[in-house]
Amino acid sequence: MREQVIVLGGGVIGLAVAFELAGRGHEVTVLEANRCGGQASGAAAGMLAPYSENGEGPDDFFHLCRSSLALYPRWQHEVKLASGCTFEYTESGSLYVGYHEADELAMAERMAWQNEWGAEVSILSGQELREREPRIHPEARSALYCPVESHLYAPDYVVALEEGCRQRGVRIIDELGMLRVESWQNELVVSAGAGQRFEADRLVISTGAWSGQYAEAFGLNLPVYPIRGQICAYEQPTRAVHHMVFSSQGYVVAKDNGTLVSGASEDVAGFDTSVTEKGIERLIRWNKRLFPYLEDVQPFHRWAGLRPATQDGYPLIGKLKGARQVIWATGHYRNGILLSPVTAKLVADLIDESVEEDMLKAFAPERFT
Ligand SMILES: Cc1cc2nc3c(=O)[nH]c(=O)nc-3n(C[C@H](O)[C@H](O)[C@H](O)COP(=O)(O)OP(=O)(O)OC[C@H]3O[C@@H](n4cnc5c(N)ncnc54)[C@H](O)[C@@H]3O)c2cc1C
Numbered sequence: 001m002r003e004q005v006i007v008l009g010g011g012v013i014g015l016a017v018a019f020e021l022a023g024r025g026h027e028v029t030v031l032e033a034n035r036c037g038g039q040a041s042g043a044a045a046g047m048l049a050p051y052s053e054n055g056e057g058p059d060d061f062f063h064l065c066r067s068s069l070a071l072y073p074r075w076q077h078e079v080k081l082a083s084g085c086t087f088e089y090t091e092s093g094s095l096y097v098g099y100h101e102a103d104e105l106a107m108a109e110r111m112a113w114q115n116e117w118g119a120e121v122s123i124l125s126g127q128e129l130r131e132r133e134p135r136i137h138p139e140a141r142s143a144l145y146c147p148v149e150s151h152l153y154a155p156d157y158v159v160a161l162e163e164g165c166r167q168r169g170v171r172i173i174d175e176l177g178m179l180r181v182e183s184w185q186n187e188l189v190v191s192a193g194a195g196q197r198f199e200a201d202r203l204v205i206s207t208g209a210w211s212g213q214y215a216e217a218f219g220l221n222l223p224v225y226p227i228r229g230q231i232c233a234y235e236q237p238t239r240a241v242h243h244m245v246f247s248s249q250g251y252v253v254a255k256d257n258g259t260l261v262s263g264a265s266e267d268v269a270g271f272d273t274s275v276t277e278k279g280i281e282r283l284i285r286w287n288k289r290l291f292p293y294l295e296d297v298q299p300f301h302r303w304a305g306l307r308p309a310t311q312d313g314y315p316l317i318g319k320l321k322g323a324r325q326v327i328w329a330t331g332h333y334r335n336g337i338l339l340s341p342v343t344a345k346l347v348a349d350l351i352d353e354s355v356e357e358d359m360l361k362a363f364a365p366e367r368f369t
Contacts, residue, residue, distance in 0.1 A: 003202050005203070006028075006202070007206060008204065009031075010035075016341065022168035023078075033207075037159065040208055041336065045231060045251070051148075062117075069148070078164075092242065093148070096146075097142075114146075120147050133242060136245075137291065208306070218322075224310055227306070230279035240254070274304065308330055315343070316331045317346055317360055
């Protein structure tokens with residue numbers, strides 16, 4: 001059945017949901033307070049790295065991340081086709097570098113369980129690591145190599161998603177300022193400052209780090225809060241780094257546009273997106289321990305974004321028990337770019353009633369209440 005859907009928030013999650021819903025024939029309006037992609041989504045490093053990001057064990061979150069990575073080859077192709085835009089998507093593989101013997105124990109543990117789930121990881125000796133990354137620090141003694149992880153250029157991906165939405169007939173209204181959910185029990189009504197009023201059958205809330213502000217309207221306790229990520233980029237006219245390279249303190253990833261992106265801090269700073277000397281200096285210090293050639297180079301660009309974090313680290317994806325027409329899609333913290341395809345499909349399945357909600361109970365928005 002064709003539904004009228006309002007999507008609140010035009011970050012990667014809101015746009016991906018709108019793109020998928022429009023592709024399934026729904027009538028979609030995205031309402032954005034400021035500019036689409038202007039917050040966390042446009043600030044991200046774009047790594048699609050479920051194995052590097054989940055070192056602990058195969059929990060529900062890991063499986064969600066892994067299934068989203070599997071969707072990516074086809075999904076990114078669909079976004080490019082629908083939008084006519086291009087963006088970098090590179091299947092580079094990743095390296096997690098160790099400096100001590102003890103690091104290899106942790107690597108072996110990770111390899112054992114991750115290979116059961118398609119990671120294809122192996123432990124590289126120092127020499128094998130240097131064959132892959134000739135400029136790595138001489139003290140790096142081994143690495144966990146995961147060939148199946150990839151990355152994309154997030155700012156261009158978000159632009160392509162927005163254009164893809166428009167091409168599929170999504171109405172996008174931005175610069176709306178503060179939006180209010182006026183009513184939701186009998187009819188769904190959202191209003192914007194200048195007396196604008198929007199009605200729909202369904203409402204998707206994907207306002208990232210700002211999602212908590214809607215919880216009260218639905219009588220919910222939703223612990224979604226901002227965690228600032230500071231990040232920087234070096235100019236890299238000739239490619240000196242070939243994989244996504246992680247250490248215990250951060251990562252670097254080379255982009256086709258001739259930059260080397262390095263991130264990222266995790267600070268509690270409210271809704272402040274400023275960059276601090278301390279935050280970037282820490283990255284610079286660690287980058288030299290990965291690649292000594294960076295000793296004499298300074299980042300040319302520094303920025304920050306607000307990740308939408310939740311109390312238990314899992315996103316909120318699901319309907320409310322007492323308000324079946326309201327669907328939450330938020331709290332993706334460090335992995336919103338990776339999780340955009342799977343979130344889009346799950347939200348569309350929830351609207352089409354083609355998914356067992358029980359399968360999503362680990363991500364149920366009401367788990368905190
Ligand atoms: C430095 C950094 C590096 C990262 N690197 C990666 C990475 O490598 N890989 C990865 O997968 N993820 C990464 N992330 C995480 C990823 O960026 C986020 O998880 C993702 O962007 C969240 O998307 P979102 O759409 O939920 O939020 P956002 O992109 O923040 O979008 C929310 C939107 O809602 C709008 N909004 C807010 N309030 C309202 C309102 N009341 N009404 C309407 N609209 C509203 C905002 O203006 C914004 O446009 C990184 C994040 C940061 C900060």
